[in-house]
Amino acid sequence: MVCTSCRNATSSVPAGWIGEDEDPTIGYALIECSHCHRLMVIQEFNEWNGQDLVSSGAPVVIWPVRDTQLSVEIPDPARKSFEEARACHHAGQFTAAALMVRRTLEAVCIDKGATTGSLQVKLNELKSKGIIEGKLTDWSHDLRALGNEAAHDTTIFISAADAQDALELAEALLNYVYVLNAKYNAFKARRTTPVAPS
Numbered sequence: 001m002v003c004t005s006c007r008n009a010t011s012s013v014p015a016g017w018i019g020e021d022e023d024p025t026i027g028y029a030l031i032e033c034s035h036c037h038r039l040m041v042i043q044e045f046n047e048w049n050g051q052d053l054v055s056s057g058a059p060v061v062i063w064p065v066r067d068t069q070l071s072v073e074i075p076d077p078a079r080k081s082f083e084e085a086r087a088c089h090h091a092g093q094f095t096a097a098a099l100m101v102r103r104t105l106e107a108v109c110i111d112k113g114a115t116t117g118s119l120q121v122k123l124n125e126l127k128s129k130g131i132i133e134g135k136l137t138d139w140s141h142d143l144r145a146l147g148n149e150a151a152h153d154t155t156i157f158i159s160a161a162d163a164q165d166a167l168e169l170a171e172a173l174l175n176y177v178y179v180l181n182a183k184y185n186a187f188k189a190r191r192t193t194p195v196a197p198s
């Protein structure tokens, strides 16, 4: 699992499990990250396989959670792809997370009318339309390259840190394109509208 404080994949063994209302299929534990030694509360789901109670997937960190809520201004296809990328990362599926980040970029391009050619061509179209600029253009090309590695090179597995950075850059990109641009335009419109003398 991935530490939500230092972002490293951590292998701590829980000191003990606490059940919920005597339900053996849900367990909670307090663990210490083997890298940064900060504490986390994790939740694990179990199921009966006929003989034993076995884990039914990677544990989920329920505290501390560092995810921010995405703005409602971000259109559904981009938001859902991004949220799936985040869910993959939480479950320790870093290569899948990088793929979903790439898909998030595709969704932004399509939403902004760049619908033909490779993702590289579409991102360049966003740049020429002034939707992304400067560093953001570099970031999106790097995220695209990471996603391509995840998609096409089956010997490569993306690291926890690379997947986390990709998520943070993609979130910044979404906020820039859908939230901050609109905010800035509204701010500029207010500032240039003459105020009636009092």
Ligand SMILES: [Zn+2]
Pocket: 003, 004, 005, 006, 007, 008, 010, 033, 034, 035, 036, 037, 038
């Ligand atoms: Zn840690």
